Amino acid sequence: ETGVTQSPTHLIKTRGQQVTLRCSSQSGHNTVSWYQQALGQGPQFIFQYYREEENGRGNFPPRFSGLQFPNYSSELNVNALELDDSALYLCASRNREGAQNTIYFGEGSWLTVV
Amino acid sequence: EDQVTQSPEALRLQEGESSSLNCSYTVSGLRGLFWYRQDPGKGPEFLFTLYSAGEEKEKERLKATLTKKESFLHITAPKPEDSATYLCAVHGSNYQLIWGAGTKLIIKP
Numbered sequence: 034e035t036g037v038t039q040s041p042t043h044l045i046k047t048r049g050q051q052v053t054l055r056c057s058s059q060s061g062h063n064t065v066s067w068y069q070q071a072l073g074q075g076p077q078f079i080f081q082y083y084r085e086e087e088n089g090r091g092n093f094p095p096r097f098s099g100l101q102f103p104n105y106s107s108e109l110n111v112n113a114l115e116l117d118d119s120a121l122y123l124c125a126s127r128n129r130e131g132a133q134n135t136i137y138f139g140e141g142s143w144l145t146v147v
Numbered sequence: 148e149d150q151v152t153q154s155p156e157a158l159r160l161q162e163g164e165s166s167s168l169n170c171s172y173t174v175s176g177l178r179g180l181f182w183y184r185q186d187p188g189k190g191p192e193f194l195f196t197l198y199s200a201g202e203e204k205e206k207e208r209l210k211a212t213l214t215k216k217e218s219f220l221h222i223t224a225p226k227p228e229d230s231a232t233y234l235c236a237v238h239g240s241n242y243q244l245i246w247g248a249g250t251k252l253i254i255k256p
Binding site for chain 1: 151181183189190191196234243244245246247248249
């Protein structure tokens with residue numbers, strides 16, 4: 034049990050549509066990161082939020098955006114969906130000021146774009 | 148450029164046959180090396196964090212070690228339930244984790 038919950042677990046969208054994925058982190062986890070994982074590959078960093086502000090971004094276009102809320106929840110929004118956006122989207126959280134640098138993952142949201 | 152390479156890509160072992168997985172890395176200012184286990188269709192499950200060369204950590208049949216260039220995940224007398232993809236990631240001086248592609252481990256009964 035990691036204390037990180039993602040929703041929905043699976044969804045199917047049509048190319049060009051928009052999607053919002055949600056993550057609920059452990060209380061006290063002030064840093065949340067989102068990753069995209071294609072089949073058979075390691076996770077790819079999308080962006081990170083610390084205390085509700087984006088403080089790091091990977092090689093993803095602006096149509097990937099996010100929000101972090103004061104209640105330790107966050108969102109990943111993807112606009113103008115493309116077929117290549119089909120992947121497992123992972124949310125990970127940690128306490129950046131904590132003694133342990135452990136990063137906990139949710140079970141992910143499977144997105145299929147058709 | 149920060150980089151993580153895992154080998155082998157896949158490893159098939161008989162139950163009880165011990166082996167090691169490798170994670171080679173180049174990163175500026177290592178702030179931690181992580182091992183995770185991932186089952187199909189699920190999020191990564193945290194196993195270990197290593198911070199400095201010479202450090203070792205153990206959990207059941209798994210033991211992780213770290214040098215300045217690589218980490219090993221040793222699996223002793225594995226069981227079929229140890230079958231999974233094992234992922235390695237490093238946390239460098241910037242804000243993100245750099246991941247390897249993983250080693251898919253299959254343990255045959």
